Amino acid sequence: MPRVLILGGASFYGRWLVTYLVENYKTGNVRVLDKTTPECSLLSSRCRRAFAEVEFQQCNLTLADAVEQGFQRSDGQPWDVVYNLACERRLDMPEHAYEESICTLTHTCADAAVRHKAKLFVQVSSASVYSDYHEDVIDVSQLSPLSVSARHFYRADQTLLRKKDLNVIIMRPSIVYGPGDPHFIAQMMMVGRVHRESNTPVYSYLSPDRHLNTVHVHDLARALWHVFLWYRDSGREGHEVFNITDLDDSTNGSLWSIISRLFNVSVKFHWWFVSKILTSATANRVIAEANAKVIPAWSRLLRQAGIQDAPLTPYFNRYHLLPPTVQVDGTKLCALTGFECLVPRVSILALKDMIREWQELRCWPLPDTTIVDSYDEGAGGNGNHAGRYVDEIVKASTRRPHRRHKAPISHGSSKSAVDPSDRIIPLHSNMSDLR
Structure with missing residues (x-):
């Protein structure tokens, strides 16, 4: 087992990387650094079992002295790979919080990786760094003014790419969802659940055509390990940047379509006046009114x-x-390294899997009889989970590239570094339930 250091291993992304490594590989050389202990991180039983198999050290990753201690090994050997999954990803945080927990944290940890001669530093950034109006091009002046975190991720990425004495892979995932997700899609699901309770339609103030690409957290975890094996076994050096996204070009409309079927609610789109309310004094009132409808109702459901x-x-x-x-x-990742997504799109069963984990952690009403017991289109109603799993693996093996393409990809002469187990062993035993 290579020597693996995971920064921010108790985070949403990190816990599933730890779980993937524990369930599929020997983990004697895995160390996790995080300021939050596993006991305080609201881990599922599956993730708790995984953390029991690795070395954990509590560490404030913005402090150079603490990071230095976390990087030290008793045998003096360098880390084969360092994963940075500790950057702040919560929405609507103050700018100084992003400055400290993205830029400062990345700079501090990358400097430690250089001092300790780490062989590879994998930075998990964000696809939000790409501008709204330029195809796969980073133009800071065109970034949404709401994407404060994207600006800091971009700065952190540039800092890493300027380090000539550190091998770096930057991974830019689209919107990540899956068991334990506390963010964007989770919020949409809670809104749908509240409106199901009140039997009222959901109002979306975003165009149904707005692209909101997604990737399942299990595929992200697999991809992080996959790119390390590819990089190591192909003998590469220097920097690489990869996007990771599933095979479906998700939009606001497609996501709400799935959630509406999950909870049997209707969705109405009122995006035509959003540009006005966001530039006027009424924006705060609209947001306050929306919160006044959903927050008390959600609290009541929990009580x-x-x-x-x-x-x-x-x-x-x-x-x-x-x-x-x-x-x-995401074509480059697939074409250059041979990676395949096992969860090609957001599905009702994937969202149900999220709800099951929240129920285990007592974060979602249990039992929840409002959820419609239905499968996605093409899945059928015969309960043949294994059959649907095989079908989706076949779909994933015939990758459909996105409509938009980046610059031509240089494939080089590297051989495939894909471990056979990475193709056939899912992240967890009930992977079929995600179909």
């Missing part, structure tokens, strides 16, 4: 289920009202 405190919240802010476009081309 009725005997749940006193839960981290999930349907709270709206301006980012939710008009999120930046997320549409990226």
